[in-house]
Amino acid sequence: MSLLAVNGVSKAFGSLQVLRDVSLEVQPGQRHVIIGPNGAGKTTVFKCITGLLPADSGSIAIDGTDVTGMPAHSRVSLGLACTFQKTNLFSELTVEENLHLAVTARKPYRFRIWKPLSWYEDLQRDTRELLQEWDLWSRRRHRVDELSYGEQRILEIVLALASKPRILLLDEPTSGMSPAETARTTSLIQEMPRSVALLVIEHDMDVVFSIADYITVLHHGEVFLSGPPEEVRGDERVREIYFGGGARPHA
Numbered sequence: 001m002s003l004l005a006v007n008g009v010s011k012a013f014g015s016l017q018v019l020r021d022v023s024l025e026v027q028p029g030q031r032h033v034i035i036g037p038n039g040a041g042k043t044t045v046f047k048c049i050t051g052l053l054p055a056d057s058g059s060i061a062i063d064g065t066d067v068t069g070m071p072a073h074s075r076v077s078l079g080l081a082c083t084f085q086k087t088n089l090f091s092e093l094t095v096e097e098n099l100h101l102a103v104t105a106r107k108p109y110r111f112r113i114w115k116p117l118s119w120y121e122d123l124q125r126d127t128r129e130l131l132q133e134w135d136l137w138s139r140r141r142h143r144v145d146e147l148s149y150g151e152q153r154i155l156e157i158v159l160a161l162a163s164k165p166r167i168l169l170l171d172e173p174t175s176g177m178s179p180a181e182t183a184r185t186t187s188l189i190q191e192m193p194r195s196v197a198l199l200v201i202e203h204d205m206d207v208v209f210s211i212a213d214y215i216t217v218l219h220h221g222e223v224f225l226s227g228p229p230e231e232v233r234g235d236e237r238v239r240e241i242y243f244g245g246g247a248r249p250h251a
């Protein structure tokens with residue numbers, strides 16, 4: 001069964017039809033990348049999946065559970081996590097404090113005043129492991145607003161992982177990053193455990209082809225083509241709509 005199934009989702013803003021009958025599936029552990037020109041409707045698909053926006057028609061299921069009418073937090077409890085184009089961090093807290101909050105959010109007893117000692121030990125250990133694993137240990141005492149924009153976006157991805165999601169949505173994880181930060185983010189994504197499936201919106205074709213094992217092309221709110229990277233890379237029509245016929249995707 002698919003971990004995520006989007007079935008025939010349509011969405012309009014007033015008279016502007018932004019999504020038309022969009023269907024896509026994400027399998028466990030898959031690296032599924034959505035590409036498409038600006039305004040194609042990619043972020044809107046994410047918002048319908050997370051529950052930030054209601055779809056006008058169609059349905060969405062997470063691991064077989066129909067979540068179409070469910071609020072966003074119920075979808076999170078089914079294992080969905082996401083980061084959007086805009087960062088969403090507590091900028092006056094340190095890297096470590098931000099991670100503490102994210103790890104705490106998924107722990108049992110979080111609303112109890114008295115917690116077992118093991119709870120604090122687990123919290124410290126999980127936070128330390130995440131910091132070390134994602135190369136943020138030396139930055140742990142820095143306030144988030146002292147980090148570069150790229151580092152802040154990397155921290156966002158790590159925070160999303162702290163909830164131990166089964167499916168993680170990343171909306172343009174490398175946008176606005178320096179080439180070095182883009183490379184670091186790409187390897188971070190490549191190294192993520194396969195226990196997490198990824199659905200990623202990405203414009204940078206180097207990044208797309210180094211992470212994707214499946215690609216969906218959106219164009220004018222419709223799925224134009226979907227398939228393995230080799231198929232999409234070789235498709236002249238995709239080149240035409242996405243690259244205006246000029247630029248060529250390169251690996």
Ligand SMILES: Nc1ncnc2c1ncn2[C@@H]1O[C@H](COP(=O)(O)OP(=O)(O)OP(=O)(O)O)[C@@H](O)[C@H]1O
Nearest residue numbers: 013014016018036037038039040041042043044045
């Ligand atoms: N809340 C809204 N109200 C009205 N129109 C909207 C709203 N959100 C998005 N749109 C419009 O819907 C279309 C699709 O937007 P969306 O953000 O999904 O595109 P996108 O593929 O993510 O583009 P980009 O690559 O620029 O991020 C655009 O024409 C956009 O202007």
Ligand SMILES: [Mg+2]
Nearest residue numbers: 042043044085
């Ligand atoms: Mg977008």
